[in-house]
Amino acid sequence: AQKVTQAQTEISVVEKEDVTLDCVYETRDTTYYLFWYKQPPSGELVFLIRRNSFDEQNEISGRYSWNFQKSTSSFNFTITASQVVDSAVYFCALSAYNTDKLIFGTGTRLQVFP
Amino acid sequence: DARVTQTPRHKVTEMGQEVTMRCQPILGHNTVFWYRQTMMQGLELLAYFRNRAPLDDSGMPKDRFSAEMPDATLATLKIQPSEPRDSAVYFCASGPTIRTDTQYFGPGTRLTVL
Numbered sequence: 001a002q003k004v005t006q007a008q009t010e011i012s013v014v015e016k017e018d019v020t021l022d023c024v025y026e027t028r029d030t031t032y033y034l035f036w037y038k039q040p041p042s043g044e045l046v047f048l049i050r051r052n053s054f055d056e057q058n059e060i061s062g063r064y065s066w067n068f069q070k071s072t073s074s075f076n077f078t079i080t081a082s083q084v085v086d087s088a089v090y091f092c093a094l095s096a097y098n099t100d101k102l103i104f105g106t107g108t109r110l111q112v113f114p
Numbered sequence: 115d116a117r118v119t120q121t122p123r124h125k126v127t128e129m130g131q132e133v134t135m136r137c138q139p140i141l142g143h144n145t146v147f148w149y150r151q152t153m154m155q156g157l158e159l160l161a162y163f164r165n166r167a168p169l170d171d172s173g174m175p176k177d178r179f180s181a182e183m184p185d186a187t188l189a190t191l192k193i194q195p196s197e198p199r200d201s202a203v204y205f206c207a208s209g210p211t212i213r214t215d216t217q218y219f220g221p222g223t224r225l226t227v228l
Contacts, residue, residue: 035216045205045219091157100145100169100209102217104157 006105023092031097118220132194137206
């Protein structure tokens with residue numbers, strides 16, 4: 001069975017702090033894909049990143065970075081120098097190869113205070 | 115900037131009424147998904163289509179929900195009759211042909227059934 005766990009329900013930080021959102025996944029597939037989506041207060045789901053299971057290189061995009069470690073089945077997301085606009089619910093998701101279905105975690109609500 | 119569009123954005127109706135939600139996928143995307151988001155269940159996949167053909171609707175209550183794609187530019191989700199427990203945000207997402215490729219979400223329809 002496939003499962004995504006986001007153990008942090010809610011995180012509060014002050015602007016300019018760094019924050020890491022944890023994501024742990026379970027799958028028996030050797031080929032799979034991992035995603036992060038952002039859901040700001042406006043409600044839409046915004047795609048942030050997609051990684052496949054064969055690419056364990058860390059990725060950086062501006063203030064965002066992702067750490068993928070197959071050994072611990074984790075795909076953590078770090079925001080550097082957080083800003084108020086980063087306040088949102090962040091979802092981690094998993095999809096096995098050759099399937100269309102996304103399995104979502106329960107989300108982590110990030111609040112960034114000025 | 116291509117986006118998935120959904121109408122209406124908000125719908126308030128009374129129990130027993132029919133509700134129709136519409137989605138226009140991104141042009142060129144031939145896979146369309148319907149999700150429901152609630153506080154209790156999180157994000158759940160209801161159904162999805164490829165090339166307008168339904169591939170999986172196992173997440174959908176069959177007795178009252180129906181999903182169709184009359185053409186490549188329109189997907190619909192109907193609830194008849196609606197019940198208070200159907201109150202949720204319904205998201206449509208679209209993606210290219212390749213499985214496990216990224217799904218792009220619409221802004222959602224917030225449904226309230228009184």
